[in-house]
Amino acid sequence: MKILVTGANGQLGSELQALATTTGWEWTFTDREELDITDRSAVLSFFQQQQFTHCVNCAAYTAVDKAEEDKDLTLLLNATAVEYLAEACKEFGAELIQISTDFVFDGKAHLPLKEDQAVDPVNHYGFTKWKGEQAATDLMSNVVVIRTSWLYSRFGNNFVKTMQRLGKERDTLGVIVDQVGTPTNAADLADAIVQVIPQLVKDHTFGGIYHYSNEGVASWYDFAHEIFHQSNITVDLKPLATFQFPTPAARPHYSVMDKSKIKETFGIAIAHWKDSLKICIDQLAN
Ligand SMILES: NC(=O)C1=CN([C@@H]2O[C@H](COP(=O)(O)OP(=O)(O)OC[C@H]3O[C@@H](n4cnc5c(N)ncnc54)[C@H](OP(=O)(O)O)[C@@H]3O)[C@@H](O)[C@H]2O)C=CC1
Numbered sequence: 060m061k062i063l064v065t066g067a068n069g070q071l072g073s074e075l076q077a078l079a080t081t082t083g084w085e086w087t088f089t090d091r092e093e094l095d096i097t098d099r100s101a102v103l104s105f106f107q108q109q110q111f112t113h114c115v116n117c118a119a120y121t122a123v124d125k126a127e128e129d130k131d132l133t134l135l136l137n138a139t140a141v142e143y144l145a146e147a148c149k150e151f152g153a154e155l156i157q158i159s160t161d162f163v164f165d166g167k168a169h170l171p172l173k174e175d176q177a178v179d180p181v182n183h184y185g186f187t188k189w190k191g192e193q194a195a196t197d198l199m200s201n202v203v204v205i206r207t208s209w210l211y212s213r214f215g216n217n218f219v220k221t222m223q224r225l226g227k228e229r230d231t232l233g234v235i236v237d238q239v240g241t242p243t244n245a246a247d248l249a250d251a252i253v254q255v256i257p258q259l260v261k262d263h264t265f266g267g268i269y270h271y272s273n274e275g276v277a278s279w280y281d282f283a284h285e286i287f288h289q290s291n292i293t294v295d296l297k298p299l300a301t302f303q304f305p306t307p308a309a310r311p312h313y314s315v316m317d318k319s320k321i322k323e324t325f326g327i328a329i330a331h332w333k334d335s336l337k338i339c340i341d342q343l344a345n
């Protein structure tokens with residue numbers, strides 16, 4: 060197997076790099092400098108030069124608030140570039156694994172969201188990620204789209220590291236309590252992707268959308284509370300309503316995802332978010 064990872068220096072790409080040596084497969088890790096996925100001819104010639112069996116697209120515009128201003132670039136990277144990758148995968152016989160987000164939903168649900176539930180993104184980032192899903196699946200039936208949520212990792216910037224920094228700088232901190240979802244350690248998602256890939260080789264009919272996060276449910280406030288508890292940081296943490304913490308981009312109030320499909324299709328076991336957080340907090344402490 061010969062696997063291309065784009066956006067490889069981000070959180071998920073870095074976790075895949077950390078796992079690569081355990082697989083025995085041939086991996087090519089690229090970020091913007093080696094392969095700018097918004098450059099169609101560069102993408103096509105990269106695929107032409109090397110016979111990839113799979114492409115895991117970890118590249119994305121993930122600055123949710125900035126995306127509201129940077130609309131064109133967000134659409135280019137999260138949707139048009141995905142179309143280029145799908146085109147190259149189709150032409151040169153590779154399978155595409157596209158990563159998407161819980162932010163494709165409107166956040167008005169009350170029960171865990173299944174893959175076939177209607178999407179209605181609440182912000183521009185979510186809209187472009189949904190367009191990316193469509194760009195990929197319109198071109199190829201065997202694309203695997205994995206929607207995940209609230210990613211964090213020992214690598215890159217994320218909510219865990221922001222809370223650890225703010226918790227040390229401040230005595231009091233307010234965090235939103237009426238947005239509920241599930242945190243996901245990117246290391247677990249990387250591991251799930253490594254479990255999925257060989258199964259795609261055996262059976263080419265697995266194309267479709269899958270939901271993957273860690274198990275359990277949390278508000279951002281719950282997540283922050285647990286980060287401080289596990290990091291031994293003392294801070295006066297106050298629950299805020301969304302209107303008390305205005306942001307340029309709206310966020311869904313509820314985006315817990317139902318993971319039954321990915322668990323049953325690929326036989327994947329998923330850890331609870333608190334247990335996976337502990338692993339990341341320990342990694343950051345060492
Ligand atoms: N972060 C989260 O909370 C969530 C993320 N997701 C999705 O998961 C996936 C992985 O996210 P995550 O690892 O957090 O993302 P990151 O933002 O950590 O990494 C994205 C990577 O893409 C790179 N990149 C940017 N532009 C290009 C380009 N033109 N060509 C190639 N690479 C480029 C970035 O480089 P540079 O830093 O130089 O810009 C960065 O290394 C994404 O699809 C994201 O939408 C889904 C749900 C939650």
Ligand SMILES: Cc1cn([C@H]2C[C@H](O)[C@@H](COP(=O)(O)OP(=O)(O)O[C@H]3O[C@@H](C)C(=O)[C@@H](O)[C@H]3O)O2)c(=O)[nH]c1=O
Pocket residue numbers: 121122123124160161162207208209210217218221225232233234235238279299304306310
């Ligand atoms: C820093 C901070 C944030 N918040 C809130 C704002 C927001 O509602 C929530 C999370 O803020 P962040 O900006 O860290 O995370 P955000 O950019 O909303 O995270 C999202 O990123 C994209 C890429 C995804 O795909 C989503 O699944 C999700 O992970 O916490 C507070 O309430 N207090 C604070 O001090």
